[in-house]
Amino acid sequence: MAKEDFYKILGVKKDAKPEEIKKAYRRLARKYHPDVNPGDKAAEDRFKQMSEAFDVLSDPKKRKVYDRFGQYSDNLANAAEAGTAGSTYTRGTPGFDFSGFDFGAAANQGGGSGSFRDIFADLFSGGKAEREPPRPQPQRGTDIEMPLSLTFEEAITGLTTSLTVNRSEQCSRCHGAGDTGGSVVTCSTCKGTGQVQRTGGRLRFSQECPDCGGSGKRRPPCALCKGKGVLPKTENVKVRIPAGVDTGSRVRIPGKGEGGRLGAPPGDLYIITNVGRHKYFTRKGDNIYVTVPITVPEAALGAKIEVPTVNGKAQLRIPPGTQSGQKFRLRGRGAPSLRDPTVHGDQFVEAQVILPKVISEETKELLRKYAQMNEENPRIVMGLE
Numbered sequence: 001m002a003k004e005d006f007y008k009i010l011g012v013k014k015d016a017k018p019e020e021i022k023k024a025y026r027r028l029a030r031k032y033h034p035d036v037n038p039g040d041k042a043a044e045d046r047f048k049q050m051s052e053a054f055d056v057l058s059d060p061k062k063r064k065v066y067d068r069f070g071q072y073s074d075n076l077a078n079a080a081e082a083g084t085a086g087s088t089y090t091r092g093t094p095g096f097d098f099s100g101f102d103f104g105a106a107a108n109q110g111g112g113s114g115s116f117r118d119i120f121a122d123l124f125s126g127g128k129a130e131r132e133p134p135r136p137q138p139q140r141g142t143d144i145e146m147p148l149s150l151t152f153e154e155a156i157t158g159l160t161t162s163l164t165v166n167r168s169e170q171c172s173r174c175h176g177a178g179d180t181g182g183s184v185v186t187c188s189t190c191k192g193t194g195q196v197q198r199t200g201g202r203l204r205f206s207q208e209c210p211d212c213g214g215s216g217k218r219r220p221p222c223a224l225c226k227g228k229g230v231l232p233k234t235e236n237v238k239v240r241i242p243a244g245v246d247t248g249s250r251v252r253i254p255g256k257g258e259g260g261r262l263g264a265p266p267g268d269l270y271i272i273t274n275v276g277r278h279k280y281f282t283r284k285g286d287n288i289y290v291t292v293p294i295t296v297p298e299a300a301l302g303a304k305i306e307v308p309t310v311n312g313k314a315q316l317r318i319p320p321g322t323q324s325g326q327k328f329r330l331r332g333r334g335a336p337s338l339r340d341p342t343v344h345g346d347q348f349v350e351a352q353v354i355l356p357k358v359i360s361e362e363t364k365e366l367l368r369k370y371a372q373m374n375e376e377n378p379r380i381v382m383g384l385e
């Protein structure tokens with residue numbers, strides 16, 4: 001098929017306005033559409049020609065290329081664009097009114113050249129996919145993690161404090177879209193290729209361009225956020241750390257993560273706690289462990305002693321004959337549970353018998369007397385002799 005003049009095919013003048021081209025195409029489409037000329041090969045060819053003509057002439061950019069070169073192809077379009085970098089064209093496809101076409105049941109019958117609907121779908125979506133960068137979608141902001149060091153006591157009691165958080169908020173000018181509309185231009189990040197080169201060690205690989213989503217086109221970036229869709233914000237965030245956190249606990253502060261895009265909510269802030277050591281308490285889960293020294297008379301005769309716990313002092317009964325290393329449990333005197341602060345773990349107290357420093361003659365005499373009265377040999381008792 002010889003290259004026909006697109007203007008002749010549609011029966012319009014070279015300087016026809018878009019409105020006239022549209023009108024001419026509609027009139028001809030009604031007449032030559034395959035669905036109204038079943039089996040008519042000539043009508044089908046004619047319809048294909050006019051669809052091609054309309055596809056080019058209805059698009060200002062394609063029409064410009066056609067006017068310049070007398071034909072249209074994507075390669076010619078790229079060449080033309082490279083020669084006139086920065087030239088812009090209108091966004092989207094000119095509005096087209098489908099009302100007025102009524103082929104009744106015929107419209108649904110697939111002809112040999114594709115149904116009426118298919119042809120129009122190709123015409124519009126095909127052309128659109130080439131020109132339109134993807135519209136950004138609403139996107140929830142990402143979460144932020146921040147470490148926080150606490151003392152042992154603060155972890156037990158909980159803590160309210162204020163933290164300086166470097167986060168972001170949805171851009172007030174573009175609402176996170178990254179652009180404020182305007183004509184589509186070639187993406188400057190990837191120079192229109194849709195791909196950017198990344199180097200990872202000695203490897204080079206290409207990646208979808210983050211600024212245009214791989215389309216090679218984008219709208220001019222928002223002047224306020226430079227296309228990022230969010231603006232950096234340093235914010236003092238009030239943070240309540242609940243009682244009972246331990247090293248590695250994650251405390252969620254809702255809505256204080258990175259800003260969302262296009263009305264989507266921001267992410268959350270997560271505080272990751274790091275709890276310091278204590279002078280004499282150690283902690284495993286909600287249980288607390290402590291070693292408490294007792295005297296020889298307390299161990300031998302028994303005693304009521306006072307021991308420290310993470311929530312004040314407690315009474316502990318040492319039974320007569322307590323050995324060094326023996327452990328006692330104080331129920332419910334451990335750390336509060338993170339899940340339910342009214343529930344506490346236990347405290348385990350290990351008794352450590354401390355021998356007195358014997359200095360006075362009087363004490364030495366007492367011990368000699370004690371030895372005479374208690375002649376049993378503990379090594380024999382243990383089977384060592």
Ligand SMILES: [Zn+2]
Nearest residue numbers: 171174222225
């Ligand atoms: Zn913006």
Ligand SMILES: [Zn+2]
Nearest residue numbers: 187190209212
């Ligand atoms: Zn790009």
